[in-house]
Amino acid sequence: MNPAVEFNNVSKSFGNFVAVRDFSLKVENGQFVTLLGSSGSGKSTSLMMLAGFMAPSGGHISIDGRDVTELAPHKRNIGLVYQNYALFPHMTVAANVGFPLKMRHVAKAEIARRVRSALEKVHLDVFADRFPAQLSGGQQQRVALARAMVFEPAILLMDEPLGALDKNLREEMQVEIKRIQRDVGITTIYVTHDQEEAMSMSDNVVVMSKGQIEQAAPPAQLYERPRNAFIAQFIGSANVIPGFVKSNEGAKSFVSETGTTIPLQMHGAVEEGARKAAIVRPERIRFGTGNDSLAVPAVVESVLYGGTMIRYATRAGEQRIDVVAVNDGGAPRQPGETVHLIWEPKDFLLVDATAN
Amino acid sequence: MKMTVAENGVLASNKFKSKRAHRSLRPSAMWLVMPGVVFLAVAFVVPLLILLSQSFYDEGFTFRYFAMILASPSYLAVVWITLRMAVLATAATMLLAYPVSCYLMLAGPAMRSFIMALIIIPFWTNILVRCYAWMAILQRRGLVNTFLTDQIGLIDRPIEMVYNLPGVLIGMTHYLLPPAILILYSINHNIDLRIVGAARSLGASPSRAFRHVFLPLSMPGIRAATMLVLILSLGFFVIPALLGGLKDMTLATLINVQFTESVDWHFGAAISMVLLVMTLVGIGVYYQALSKTKGGKQP
Ligand SMILES: Nc1ncnc2c1ncn2[C@@H]1O[C@H](COP(=O)(O)OP(=O)(O)O)[C@@H](O)[C@H]1O
Ligand SMILES: [Mg+2]
Numbered sequence: 205m206n207p208a209v210e211f212n213n214v215s216k217s218f219g220n221f222v223a224v225r226d227f228s229l230k231v232e233n234g235q236f237v238t239l240l241g242s243s244g245s246g247k248s249t250s251l252m253m254l255a256g257f258m259a260p261s262g263g264h265i266s267i268d269g270r271d272v273t274e275l276a277p278h279k280r281n282i283g284l285v286y287q288n289y290a291l292f293p294h295m296t297v298a299a300n301v302g303f304p305l306k307m308r309h310v311a312k313a314e315i316a317r318r319v320r321s322a323l324e325k326v327h328l329d330v331f332a333d334r335f336p337a338q339l340s341g342g343q344q345q346r347v348a349l350a351r352a353m354v355f356e357p358a359i360l361l362m363d364e365p366l367g368a369l370d371k372n373l374r375e376e377m378q379v380e381i382k383r384i385q386r387d388v389g390i391t392t393i394y395v396t397h398d399q400e401e402a403m404s405m406s407d408n409v410v411v412m413s414k415g416q417i418e419q420a421a422p423p424a425q426l427y428e429r430p431r432n433a434f435i436a437q438f439i440g441s442a443n444v445i446p447g448f449v450k451s452n453e454g455a456k457s458f459v460s461e462t463g464t465t466i467p468l469q470m471h472g473a474v475e476e477g478a479r480k481a482a483i484v485r486p487e488r489i490r491f492g493t494g495n496d497s498l499a500v501p502a503v504v505e506s507v508l509y510g511g512t513m514i515r516y517a518t519r520a521g522e523q524r525i526d527v528v529a530v531n532d533g534g535a536p537r538q539p540g541e542t543v544h545l546i547w548e549p550k551d552f553l554l555v556d557a558t559a560n
Numbered sequence: 561m562k563m564t565v566a567e568n569g570v571l572a573s574n575k576f577k578s579k580r581a582h583r584s585l586r587p588s589a590m591w592l593v594m595p596g597v598v599f600l601a602v603a604f605v606v607p608l609l610i611l612l613s614q615s616f617y618d619e620g621f622t623f624r625y626f627a628m629i630l631a632s633p634s635y636l637a638v639v640w641i642t643l644r645m646a647v648l649a650t651a652a653t654m655l656l657a658y659p660v661s662c663y664l665m666l667a668g669p670a671m672r673s674f675i676m677a678l679i680i681i682p683f684w685t686n687i688l689v690r691c692y693a694w695m696a697i698l699q700r701r702g703l704v705n706t707f708l709t710d711q712i713g714l715i716d717r718p719i720e721m722v723y724n725l726p727g728v729l730i731g732m733t734h735y736l737l738p739p740a741i742l743i744l745y746s747i748n749h750n751i752d753l754r755i756v757g758a759a760r761s762l763g764a765s766p767s768r769a770f771r772h773v774f775l776p777l778s779m780p781g782i783r784a785a786t787m788l789v790l791i792l793s794l795g796f797f798v799i800p801a802l803l804g805g806l807k808d809m810t811l812a813t814l815i816n817v818q819f820t821e822s823v824d825w826h827f828g829a830a831i832s833m834v835l836l837v838m839t840l841v842g843i844g845v846y847y848q849a850l851s852k853t854k855g856g857k858q859p
Contacts, residue, residue, distance in 0.1 A: 255761055277760040278769075290758035294776045303772070307763035355763065 206269030208233045208391040209254065209359060214263035216249050216415075223249045224415045227263070231393060231408075236385055238394045240402040240438075241412035247395045250412075251361050254393070256280050267358060278307070283352030283390075287364040289344045291336040297323070297347050298332040304355040322354040323347075325384060342373045349381065353388060360385070360392045366401070378405055399439055403427070411435055432556040433481035443489075443525050445482040446557050449474045458482050458554070464521035467498045469549045481557040484547055486515070486528040491537065492546035499544035500525075504537045518543060612836070615829035625830035635814075639834065642810040645725070645800070646793040649732035653740045653789050654782065656733065661744035661781070662774075665753070683738035691802040694731050698722040698803075727803040732793055739792070740785045747781035787846035794839050811835045 209231040216224040224246040231237045239247040252258045254265055256277035264273050272280055283304075292300050298319050305315045323329040326346035336344055345365060352360055365381070366374045382405050385392050396402050402409045403423040410420040418438075419431045430436035433444045447460035449468065456468040458480075466482065468474070492499045502520035514536050516527040525545060537543060615625055629635045660679075664672055682690065697703045698721040705718035721727055751774065759769040797812030804810075811831055818828030 257757055257760075276765075277757075278763050278765055280761075281763075282761060284758065284761040286754060286758065288752070288754065290752070290755045292755060292759070292773055303759070303764075304762035307759075307768060351762065 205233065206266075207231055208235070208268060209393065210266045210269075211250070211254070212264040212266070214250070214253060214260045214265060216246075216253060216258060217261045222415055224253070224260075227415075227417060229410060229417065229420060231391060233391055234389045235407045236382070236392045236394065236405060237408045237410060238396060238402040238406040239410050239412055240396060240399060242397055245412040246415035247397075247412055248363055249415075251363050251393065251395055254359075255282055255284050255361055281355075281357050281359075283355070283357035283360045285345075285348045285352045285360070285362040285365045287367045289336070289348040291344055291347055291351070293336055296333050296335055297328065297339070300336065300347055301351045301354050304351065308355060318354055322350040325353075325387075326350045326380075341369050342377060345369065345377060346380070349384065353384070353390065358391065360390045361395075362392065363395045364397070365394075366396075374401075381405070403439070411438060413438075430483060430553070430555060432558065433483065434558075436481075436483040436553075436555065441486060441526070443482075443484045443486060445484075445523060445525075446479070447482060448479055449476050449554070451476055460523045462522035464500075464523035466500050466520075466552075468552070469498055474554060479557050480554045483553040483555055484525075484551055486526040487513075488551040489525070489527045489545050489547050491527075491529070492544045494544055496544060496546050498549075499546045502543055502545050504539050504541045504543055506539055507536055509536065516543075518545065520545065611825075611829050612833055613829075614826050615833045618826045625827050626833075628827065629830060629834060635831075638809050638811055638814050639838075641808065642794060642812075642835075643838075645728060645732070645796075645808070645810060646790055648725075649729050649736060649793045650786060650790045652729060652733045653736040653793075654786055657737055657740035657744055657785065658778075658782070660737075660741050661748060662778075664741070664745045665749050665751070679738045679741055682734070687735065687798050688802075690734065691731060691799060694727070694734070694803060695722055698727060698730065722803055723805045725804070725808060727805075728800050728808050731799040731803040732796055735796075735799065736789050736792060740789050743785040743788060744778075744781045747784055748778045751777045784846065787842060791839055791842040791846060794835065794842065811838075 207230040209229070211227050211229040214224060214227040215222065227246075227250055229237075239250060241247050249258060253260050256272070256275060256279075260273060264271055266272060267280065267282075292303065295303065298316075301319045301322055302315045305318060310318070319332070320329060323332055326349055328343060328346055328350065331339060331343065331347075336347065339347065345368075348365070352362075362381075366377050369377060378401060394402075394405065403426075406423060408420060409423055409426055411418040411426065413434060419426060419435050421429070426435065426439050430439060430442075433446070436442040437444055445458075445460045445464075445466075447458055447462075450457055450459050450465075456474065458466045458468050460466070460482070494501070500520045502518040502525060504516055504518050505524075506517045508515040508517075510531075512531055514529050514531050516529065516537060518525050518527055527545065616622060618624065629639075660675070664675060667675065695702070699705070700718045700720075702722070704721065708714045709716065709718060721730070755777070756769050756774050759773040760766070764772060795812050797810060797816055800808045800810045801813050801816070811834065815828050815831050815835065818824050818831060822828075
């Protein structure tokens, strides 16, 4: 079966500036894929090329196996939801949602029926006769969603659809969008700069930076197996320790740039001497005892009591290492206290120190 | 003519400012505006009222002069010619101005500045200069006819393009285009073009996206520009006098004749009254249209 969407070495330049470079991505049918990246990383540009509003400077885009690189936007059968909703201010909610059907010459009665059912799906059927300006932001967003899906497009594209909403509403809408997407089973490409949003909603997350894909993987893999220090830092929080591997009489250790030595128990070969970054998530670090052969001695510098979690900033030699511990009811460690940091060998990753 | 444009612009913008100003204006500040108000009253409003009062006062109260206008087919014809000329010039102006204003929205900043300069330079050029320029271009031995007959031999006899209605319309349209484009652009450049893009992605071809989305959203600008152009074109007299034929007598031209040639001030005042009422009706509709724009794009 053909992938629902395929980008093949797509690039886009504005003058000398390259906004998207060598972008290759396959999206399978029914998948929810998120383009994640900070502002200016080329997410919208990629999406607009897929929607047909920008012509790629190079490469090909296909939808369901058909090359659409040259196809006009109105012939691509794509539902598009913008951050600012882009509702038609001079039309009622019902007319907005009915618009794509009208453009497809669907009969009047059929339009009315499908508009009603689309509005029911987003719980807005009672607002059919209102104008967009008479609705709240969240309601407008749901109208935009209903309008983008009512004509049963092959693909749904959403460009920061929740960016204008406040936090509570945003979380509510995340759940709702995910529910509707799963019910309808529509292939969806979602754009956001919010990594929590990306992680919680997606089957696959594509992390972009400076117009390039840093890593494309399911959320759990992105978190557990980041390809480089950039990803590790971008997704969740991580202790990123630049340094290199050193071997001493068969025992391997990692020496940070700050001079702290961390004993290693690695499976497989590790390249000695090469500049690497060690990644260890704060919540994977435990406090052990000096008897652990792999423990790293450190001094607690500060304690942040957060209720469920307690955050410690510790220093192993010159290297700062953050620890997050579940509040188990015991007395928290005190600043100045010496602790022994331990972790499972699998939680200590050596990755490329630099991004692409 | 120049004054009319400026005054209309000032009127339009003051109407909205004054609402805000009234609230914050301290009584002592009133003294600051008094000199201007007094000057306008003495130099403009009072003479105008005295003049207009002559239309129904001639050694006693009389409707004689209005009756003269209404009873005479030739004077009614002038009213009709004025109206028709204004409507035709407005239609021609709007048809030409609308695409230009749309192009201005789409153009890049450099191109936009360039076109703006092209629009504003004739706007600053004296109306007499423009009329004589058009004569040179349009007359029997003018640029266009010489080119068509002698240079490319497309026609044998020159086309009559000036000293008739087409001549007046060309001159008026040329005069009205800059303000029309500027008003259209200033109101419509707020339209979010992403909305038009949304229509395209929802399956509308370029022409249907224009017809169903852009055109309705640009109606406030079209309404405002149409009314202003119509009001301006009701008051023309230099252009019809210079570029028109004998038949192209407008109310404004007729007023000029009454005051300067026939020296019949009472009759001239009556015609002025007719023109003033026609224009005021126009302004009324114009502000109606404008308040709809200000009420937002939503009904
Ligand atoms: N039409 C354009 N002309 C010039 N530069 C553009 C244009 N559109 C986007 N860019 C540039 O391309 C880069 C990527 O933009 P965009 O795809 O919108 O980023 P994102 O959506 O990830 O925030 C940005 O640096 C932006 O300034
Ligand atoms: Mg963007």
